[in-house]
Amino acid sequence: MDNVVKNFSGLTAVSNVSMHLDTNELVALIGPNGAGKTTLFNLLTGVIPVSSGSIVLNSDSGTYPLNGKPAYTIAKMGLSRTFQNIRLFKDLTVMENVLIAMTSKVKEGFIPTIFRFPSYYKTEKQLAEKAKQLLEIFELENDTDVLAKNLPYGTQRKLEIVRALATEPQILFLDEPAAGMNPEETAELTQLIIKVQRKFHITILLIEHDMSLVMNLAQRIYVLDHGSLLAKGTPAEIQSNPAVIKAYLGEEVD
Numbered sequence: 469m470d471n472v473v474k475n476f477s478g479l480t481a482v483s484n485v486s487m488h489l490d491t492n493e494l495v496a497l498i499g500p501n502g503a504g505k506t507t508l509f510n511l512l513t514g515v516i517p518v519s520s521g522s523i524v525l526n527s528d529s530g531t532y533p534l535n536g537k538p539a540y541t542i543a544k545m546g547l548s549r550t551f552q553n554i555r556l557f558k559d560l561t562v563m564e565n566v567l568i569a570m571t572s573k574v575k576e577g578f579i580p581t582i583f584r585f586p587s588y589y590k591t592e593k594q595l596a597e598k599a600k601q602l603l604e605i606f607e608l609e610n611d612t613d614v615l616a617k618n619l620p621y622g623t624q625r626k627l628e629i630v631r632a633l634a635t636e637p638q639i640l641f642l643d644e645p646a647a648g649m650n651p652e653e654t655a656e657l658t659q660l661i662i663k664v665q666r667k668f669h670i671t672i673l674l675i676e677h678d679m680s681l682v683m684n685l686a687q688r689i690y691v692l693d694h695g696s697l698l699a700k701g702t703p704a705e706i707q708s709n710p711a712v713i714k715a716y717l718g719e720e721v722d
């Protein structure tokens with residue numbers, strides 16, 4: 469993204485932010501409350517339009533502008549996300565939640581679907597098999613028939629990530645994946661994110677307040693403060709950056 473600005477009637481939530489993600493990178497976006505992190509995710513995934521600036525996806529087949537594209541088009545281009553608040557279908561089972569997320573990829577035509585021809589069952593069976601494989605990675609394979617609302621909170625967050633992965637993304641945006649998790653769950657999630665990134669060769673950008681997760685996971689970190697980019701660098705560089713420490717702790721450091 470190059471020089472991206474987002475104004476909300478008088479308030480500049482994102483101010484001239486430029487950043488990039490390289491293929492297969494795991495990058496964290498951090499910053500104090502209200503810094504503009506979620507707004508940036510909403511811009512990247514087409515939930516809201518930019519006020520100015522550009523966002524592009526570079527791939528082997530060319531360069532594609534993302535700004536101005538609706539969220540479903542961006543999702544189809546291979547950018548998937550989770551939200552800060554859990555957005556599962558609470559009254560559906562774990563398996564149903566994953567299958568629904570997958571259906572955007574199904575090429576099955578209308579007629580076989582309506583009349584339930586053999587090809588329909590084949591597709592459904594293939595999808596269920598794939599969903600099961602994903603659920604196994606997250607150790608949810610024994611919970612396929614459990615209603616989402618009956619899962620413990622930390623498990624619901626894991627299911628959100630499974631749903632985002634079900635669309636086979638190239639880039640995954642995780643908005644506070646460890647929010648509300650205890651230290652044990654956070655440590656488990658950290659390992660899972662590493663595993664998923666390696667297994668599927670995806671690029672990940674994550675927003676997170678839990679510094680243990682950020683410092684253990686991220687190859688690079690961007691720091692936002694009051695809508696502007698305050699710092700960027702490796703975890704070691706960010707941890708010792710006086711401006712970052714000041715933004716977090718509200719005091720000067722020597």
Ligand SMILES: Nc1ncnc2c1ncn2[C@@H]1O[C@H](COP(=O)(O)OP(=O)(O)OP(=O)(O)O)[C@@H](O)[C@H]1O
Pocket residue numbers: 476479481499500501502503504505506507508
């Ligand atoms: N739709 C909106 N209309 C008006 N102002 C908004 C809107 N969305 C966000 N803002 C404002 O933009 C600023 C950045 O908010 P944002 O949610 O992006 O911050 P954040 O870094 O994600 O914060 P947190 O860590 O608390 O989630 C805040 O001042 C917020 O009130």
